[in-house]
Amino acid sequence: MDDVLVVVAFHSGHGHTARQAAAVAEGAGGTPGARAELVDVSEVDDAGWALLDAADAIVFGSPTHMGTRSAVFQAFAEATAGIWAQGRWRDKLAAGFTNSAGVNGDKLATLTSLVVFAAQHGMTWVPLGLPPGWLFTANGSPTDLNRLGGFLGALAQSPSDVGPEHAPPDSDLRTAAHLGGRVALAARRVAAGRALVGA
Template sequence: MRILIVYYSTYGHVHKMAEAVAEGVARIDGAEAALRRVPETLPEKVLEQMGAVEAQQAISHVPVCTVDELAAADAVIFGTPTRFGNMCGQMRQFLDATGGLWAKGALVGKVGSVFTSSATQHGGQESTLLSFHISLLHHGFVIVGLPYAFQGQMRIDEVTGGSPYGASTIAGGSGERMPSENELDAARFQGEHVAGIASRLKD
């Protein structure tokens, strides 16, 4: 069973969450996680001005996803940073190229899930996850979130991401904060949860 983890990461926060999601997927017997990046749309010069070149180079070993790979997967878990309460432009452009799959109903019945990152605690994480679900519903995905069975999202002793809609992390205004262990645990739980549901649907 193939679980595709498709994401965009500017400074490495979403990439780190994606790796944790893959660890969770691996907890389900027979499930194989495949990490994929969506194509970059920003010119090199802009990435340099953003200070993102080094972080991009660090994840350059992750293959770039093609839309056809979505159809071959049993489940797809998407990761995107938040951009004004929505998915990033790179992810939007990638999804906008899936019209052919939509026309064939190629993704109907597959499990779909989303995780995200934002600079601030209330920077639009939940709206990003929920608005992303709209695209998944149009494709016929069976949407899976992060249930309260993951007790880490009940914590009030620390600032942390995570909601019923999906795992998330808080990066800080300058990207100085990497995902906490609780946020990584949420990503692992989500990966395992998605893979478990996909396995039951496949059976």
């Protein structure tokens, strides 16, 4: 069976979400039988659109700006109308991640918008699959995986006065890598099932 392709389609305003995207790709690409590619949605060329069409899974990522996904990501979403009309992403896997300066920052609104976007394309959503860390128990630590306690996707927090070389923290990047690996494994299972059905 050929390697499955996981494409991480993201926008990053200041570089923090780009680090999160790279961690997702690292987790996906480190999964046996999978490879990962990054596509910056602020500048999708023909090769980028071809990668998205060829993907077995697409992981969408955007910073949370003013309580929702960025305007740049929204422009990308609207640019997929022709793909939606042709059903080209139907039955691909999808997942998502987001980053904001606030610990909460209404990141859930961004993930929910990504879920709806994927559903409009007929994609199947893969959640994070981790219990909440950190403040969920008295013995929690900010170094825990899923320290921000999300379920729909991977969350990250980057203080507004800290550059991308220092944020998001390692725990958030490891959480992003976990999401990438989970999506890649799910894509492998789907591909194996399709091969069996085809046989």
